[in-house]
Amino acid sequence: MAEIDTKERLLDTAERLFAEGGVKETSVREITKEAGSNLASVNYHFSSKYGLIRAVIARRIEPLNMRRFELLDTYEAEAGDTPLPIERILYALIAPSIEMYLENPNFLRLAGRMISDPDKDLHRIFASQLDQVFLRVRDLLMPALPNLPESELLWRIHFTIGAMIHTWTNHSDLELRSGGICKITDIREMVGRLINFCEAGLKAELPDVIK
Amino acid sequence: MAEIDTKERLLDTAERLFAEGGVKETSVREITKEAGSNLASVNYHFSSKYGLIRAVIARRIEPLNMRRFELLDTYEAEAGDTPLPIERILYALIAPSIEMYLENPNFLRLAGRMISDPDKDLHRIFASQLDQVFLRVRDLLMPALPNLPESELLWRIHFTIGAMIHTWTNHSDLELRSGGICKITDIREMVGRLINFCEAGLKAELPDVIK
DNA sequence: ATTAAAATCAAACAGTTGTTTTAAACGACT
DNA sequence: AGTCGTTTAAAACAACTGTTTGATTTTAAT
Numbered sequence: 056m057a058e059i060d061t062k063e064r065l066l067d068t069a070e071r072l073f074a075e076g077g078v079k080e081t082s083v084r085e086i087t088k089e090a091g092s093n094l095a096s097v098n099y100h101f102s103s104k105y106g107l108i109r110a111v112i113a114r115r116i117e118p119l120n121m122r123r124f125e126l127l128d129t130y131e132a133e134a135g136d137t138p139l140p141i142e143r144i145l146y147a148l149i150a151p152s153i154e155m156y157l158e159n160p161n162f163l164r165l166a167g168r169m170i171s172d173p174d175k176d177l178h179r180i181f182a183s184q185l186d187q188v189f190l191r192v193r194d195l196l197m198p199a200l201p202n203l204p205e206s207e208l209l210w211r212i213h214f215t216i217g218a219m220i221h222t223w224t225n226h227s228d229l230e231l232r233s234g235g236i237c238k239i240t241d242i243r244e245m246v247g248r249l250i251n252f253c254e255a256g257l258k259a260e261l262p263d264v265i266k
Numbered sequence: 267m268a269e270i271d272t273k274e275r276l277l278d279t280a281e282r283l284f285a286e287g288g289v290k291e292t293s294v295r296e297i298t299k300e301a302g303s304n305l306a307s308v309n310y311h312f313s314s315k316y317g318l319i320r321a322v323i324a325r326r327i328e329p330l331n332m333r334r335f336e337l338l339d340t341y342e343a344e345a346g347d348t349p350l351p352i353e354r355i356l357y358a359l360i361a362p363s364i365e366m367y368l369e370n371p372n373f374l375r376l377a378g379r380m381i382s383d384p385d386k387d388l389h390r391i392f393a394s395q396l397d398q399v400f401l402r403v404r405d406l407l408m409p410a411l412p413n414l415p416e417s418e419l420l421w422r423i424h425f426t427i428g429a430m431i432h433t434w435t436n437h438s439d440l441e442l443r444s445g446g447i448c449k450i451t452d453i454r455e456m457v458g459r460l461i462n463f464c465e466a467g468l469k470a471e472l473p474d475v476i477k
Numbered sequence: 478a479t480t481a482a483a484a485t486c487a488a489a490c491a492g493t494t495g496t497t498t499t500a501a502a503c504g505a506c507t
Numbered sequence: 508a509g510t511c512g513t514t515t516a517a518a519a520c521a522a523c524t525g526t527t528t529g530a531t532t533t534t535a536a537t
Contacts, residue, residue, distance in 0.1 A: 079290045095517090167382060171379050174291075209444045217431065218426075222428055233420045249421075304484090305487090
């Protein structure tokens, strides 16, 4: 039988339903019904709904971050002692989500929403992952932007992440507003635009007030 | 008696609890208990919980958008036939939320979360407000950036809004990550940084690939 | 003071929630 | 064939949800 594991079927179904309808608003009954499993299966395999949520997240987010660090490691090895080009740092930060989007369009929307989730534990799961990336990106950007005060750099990284996350989560709004001109049929193109935008923002001249 | 209206007390309490704990996860019982009113008062004054949610939103979001348009109108009148400086357009887009934050720190976090709310009606309430601002900003930025293809401009506005919203919603994360270096004690300074970042992003050179 | 509308109250309603329980079925191994 | 741990099944549980009801109080105008 080519039938998939109940456990994995639950993960897939939950991921989709969570992304479409929200975590709190999706009931265990909906998930198990759609997954064709028994109501009790969620508690059996994941011990609670919360356990299922965490499993859905863990399955995707760790590989995503791994890929970012992989790319950064590679680029850093190539660069040797010279500072990494900003564009490459941004590529390593942003591009791995492309692959994730292509193989699973649901998760990024879910992730984007969870970053500002009111549930502190859920929020922390994502935030702690971003913490690591954030610090690594900071360390790499500092030599690339030596004239920038640290606080200013940190704010700019924050803005960059914001632009990235919002693009993940709300690109369908832009498609509406632009009358269909801006859609992510070519997601690579979109990432190119985003990197270009953020690179310019990171390199921006300091206004006299702050300087 | 200097006692406040039950209706308004419900709005205030709901706003705070929604922001802290989420809309779906905050029960009518919590709200009415904390507001010191009867359980039925929400249904009496707002006909349903959903009605209360909409009232909470409407009370803040309309003045916010009004202020944006006011500023843009003023600047446009001053500028006459010359294109508006990008910095001023961005100021009109971003700065009104400062005042809102100062007098009510809760709402912006709530708003930032609702923009990507899975409930389509709630999402639309915010999205439709942003639609108007988006189009106005587009019309003003086009003459200011005449060499930019429209699709590229639209994407960049989208990135700008993303940076703005994420900053509203998640600045407390940055405060943690920066070890307290970046906090919004001076929110005006933060807005200055954000405008500076986005202006550079909007003005960025087109890479050869897209050009 | 009387009257009618507006507001509040306690109580109950009907439905959904995540979780637990107990029994049955399955699959692999001796 | 029989025994073991693993998985699935149906049903019930206790708690919580938004909403409604009908009586009571408060408020304001005549």
